[in-house]
Amino acid sequence: MTASPDDRSRDRAVDASAVDDPAPHPHATEAEVEAALKDTKLAQVLYHDWEAETYDEKWSISYDERCIDYARGRFDAVAGDQPLPYERALELGCGTGFFLLNLMQGGVAKTGSVTDLSPGMVKVALRNAENLGLPVDGRVADAETIPYEDDTFDLVVGHAVLHHIPDVEQSLREVLRVLKPGGRFVFAGEPTTVGNFYARWLGRLTWEATTRITRLPALADWRRPQAELDESSRAAALEAVVDLHTFDPTDLEKIAESAGAVEVHAETEEFAAALLGWPVRTFEAAVPEGKLGWGWARFAFGAWKNLSWVDENVLKHVVPRGLFYNVMITGVKPGK
Numbered sequence: 001m002t003a004s005p006d007d008r009s010r011d012r013a014v015d016a017s018a019v020d021d022p023a024p025h026p027h028a029t030e031a032e033v034e035a036a037l038k039d040t041k042l043a044q045v046l047y048h049d050w051e052a053e054t055y056d057e058k059w060s061i062s063y064d065e066r067c068i069d070y071a072r073g074r075f076d077a078v079a080g081d082q083p084l085p086y087e088r089a090l091e092l093g094c095g096t097g098f099f100l101l102n103l104m105q106g107g108v109a110k111t112g113s114v115t116d117l118s119p120g121m122v123k124v125a126l127r128n129a130e131n132l133g134l135p136v137d138g139r140v141a142d143a144e145t146i147p148y149e150d151d152t153f154d155l156v157v158g159h160a161v162l163h164h165i166p167d168v169e170q171s172l173r174e175v176l177r178v179l180k181p182g183g184r185f186v187f188a189g190e191p192t193t194v195g196n197f198y199a200r201w202l203g204r205l206t207w208e209a210t211t212r213i214t215r216l217p218a219l220a221d222w223r224r225p226q227a228e229l230d231e232s233s234r235a236a237a238l239e240a241v242v243d244l245h246t247f248d249p250t251d252l253e254k255i256a257e258s259a260g261a262v263e264v265h266a267e268t269e270e271f272a273a274a275l276l277g278w279p280v281r282t283f284e285a286a287v288p289e290g291k292l293g294w295g296w297a298r299f300a301f302g303a304w305k306n307l308s309w310v311d312e313n314v315l316k317h318v319v320p321r322g323l324f325y326n327v328m329i330t331g332v333k334p335g336k
């Protein structure tokens, strides 16, 4: 009897859990947070394990047309002229699987491996893949020492992960090692240096304003329980330890070339869209879970899309690329 796609993905998920990966640790103590302030990789695990089960909700991540289009759009912006699908893809810092699972649904790759330093994230990504019936396996993995053989993958992707990795060039060397000759990497969603500056300030102001205003008795329904706000503040302290880099697009190209990649090319996007997006996302995180609903998510995404259109069709021609919020980069392993 032939296994259905559902059976195959379930088998792979079972195989992956057989690997001796550490278990998720979602409730860090104050002592652990204290230790993590001096240990960026421990901070990554505590912070992202803490976030894993609520991450999709916090960032309005879905696995439908909205996010498939988004993931595909980021991929196409730097690597849109490639023949698809790739046979086997790896994702680094997969989180809940947002980028690779949506790229697979969008026809970019046939099979996938999701990896992350956070066991909690790998668990959620595998669960999401299983629910979608996608042929995906997963490992807990540090992007600086990728636990796969040389020349294994046709494509390596990542979204919002490079800025967390202490030695980005070492990680890109590892990416090139596990890619087959001629294989491609695509990393998207990295903060530019200038974009990060204005995004941080907008986020901070929105958080302060929302958590203060919702102290008013008339807005009590909109205030998250104090325990959750305290936990958020503890996690926010870790944020400073997990966010290690911002990138100038040209410098990022040089890092990729120095790691050994060819056909390297960076693109930037989101200026007006980021000026809206950061207050919106911070507001979503500052009010009780589920309070805003999918109507709000659709509105926020629609506004972001309209402003992205303005960025792409108007501002890109007049604003220097370093001022946009997001940078993405692609490159190829030489030797085919």
Ligand SMILES: C[S@@+](CC[C@H](N)C(=O)[O-])C[C@H]1O[C@@H](n2cnc3c(N)ncnc32)[C@H](O)[C@@H]1O
Binding pocket: 044, 045, 048, 092, 093, 094, 095, 096, 097, 098, 099, 115, 116, 117, 118, 121, 141, 142, 143, 144, 158, 159, 160, 161, 164, 165, 166, 189
């Ligand atoms: C901002 S989240 C992005 C998650 C997902 N890619 C997305 O876009 O929704 C960054 C992810 O990178 C992971 N990460 C951080 N440092 C890492 C490392 N050295 N190796 C692998 N993953 C790492 C974190 O655990 C976290 O899940």
